[in-house]
Amino acid sequence: MRIxxxxxxxxxxxxxxxxxxxKLPVFDAPLHVHPECELTYIVQGxxxxxxxxxxELYSAGDLVLIGPNVPHCxxxxxxxxxxxxxxxxxxxxVPSFLGASFFxxxxxxxxxxxxxxxxxxxxxxxxxxxxxAGRMTQLLTAGGAARxxxxxxxxxxxxxxxxxxxxxxxxxxxxxxxxxxARINRVFQYVFDHxxxxxxxxxxxxxxxxxxxxxxxxxxxxxxxxxxxxxxxIRIGHACxxxxxxxxTVAEICYESGFNNIAYFNRRFQQSQxxxxxAYRKRLINREPV
Numbered sequence: 341m342r343i344x345x346x347x348x349x350x351x352x353x354x355x356x357x358x359x360x361x362x363k364l365p366v367f368d369a370p371l372h373v374h375p376e377c378e379l380t381y382i383v384q385g386x387x388x389x390x391x392x393x394x395x396e397l398y399s400a401g402d403l404v405l406i407g408p409n410v411p412h413c414x415x416x417x418x419x420x421x422x423x424x425x426x427x428x429x430x431x432x433x434v435p436s437f438l439g440a441s442f443f444x445x446x447x448x449x450x451x452x453x454x455x456x457x458x459x460x461x462x463x464x465x466x467x468x469x470x471x472x473a474g475r476m477t478q479l480l481t482a483g484g485a486a487r488x489x490x491x492x493x494x495x496x497x498x499x500x501x502x503x504x505x506x507x508x509x510x511x512x513x514x515x516x517x518x519x520x521x522a523r524i525n526r527v528f529q530y531v532f533d534h535x536x537x538x539x540x541x542x543x544x545x546x547x548x549x550x551x552x553x554x555x556x557x558x559x560x561x562x563x564x565x566x567x568x569x570x571x572x573x574i575r576i577g578h579a580c581x582x583x584x585x586x587x588x589t590v591a592e593i594c595y596e597s598g599f600n601n602i603a604y605f606n607r608r609f610q611q612s613q614x615x616x617x618x619a620y621r622k623r624l625i626n627r628e629p630v
Contacts, residue, residue: 357433357491359479366416367426370525376432377458378406379494380414381469381476385426387416388577390528391461392508393563395570397577403469405498407458408435410508411524415532417581429476431491438488450499451492461507464498471497509564523548524562535574536598541567575599576612583621590617 358376367385382402389398391412398414406412416426435443435455443452454462464472475494482490498504526547531539544567545555559567579597582588591602594617599605609617 356437356488357431360430360432361480362426362428362430364416364426367414367428368416369413370529372413372525373409373411374432375408376434377408377455378404378412379431379476380404380406381429381473382414383427383429385414385416385428386581387414387426388532388574389414393565394461394507394509395528395573395577396463396507397581401466401469401473403464403472404507405454405458405462405464405504407455407461410459410461412461413525429480431476431479431494433491451495454495454499457504457506460510462504463507465503465505467503468498468501471501524559527559531571531574535571535578536596539571539598571598572608573612576609579605579609579617580613580620583617584624590621593617 367387380403382398382400384400386397386399389396389402389404389412391404391406392410404412414428442448443455472494475490475497479487479490479494527544530544530547541555542552544559545552548555548558550558556567559570563570565573575598579593582593582596583590586593588596590606594602594605597605599608606616609620613620615623
């Protein structure tokens, strides 16, 4: 069983926070929680990001700030060989790493508010990514007091630009229950592994050790969407990527994304993206916002 409550490793030199660089074939850590805040910058890679009850596509440049005990993970797409490396820089720190009341100082008001907002997970937009990316790389080699100053500067940049959007829904509450996290992780993994084929509600319920009615209630309460809505979100997200990165026909993309009816696929895509699959691709070709 993979660890779902992560214990952040102690850094040699007794540093007050950790900075780690990951270069892997794929990101495959399970959904997990830890008491540290986390700032993750994706240097290279693509796939699906789960933060609380949010499931979205990510790609290079993705920058996310997550508060303590918020379930999260990055699942890399399984790309044909040779696949590009999945590369990230991850900073983790407890909110009190500079002292229990440091962020309560008047000068730290904006940073304190930022860390409180991170309880829902914050996706930081391109202006912030551009301002922070270089500093994230510098953190890998910084030492001494400069290391702390650099992290504070990064957080100050993020707070000052105020260019972010929430990931988890307003009603989401960070979990502190490993058993619940393990159960939902198994269901997520089942869907991610099988969305291009038949996804069975009864099989998902069995994976969660529940009967189907209880599972439907549990899943909707936990993710704020029905199980079928979640499966469709994953399939539509995959279809968007294929429309963007391939020249396959809409029909081919429909079936490759796990749908078995083109009319239903078109209807679901329209509901999700507010445009048809054909119009979505046309906007990409014309470099219009989607």
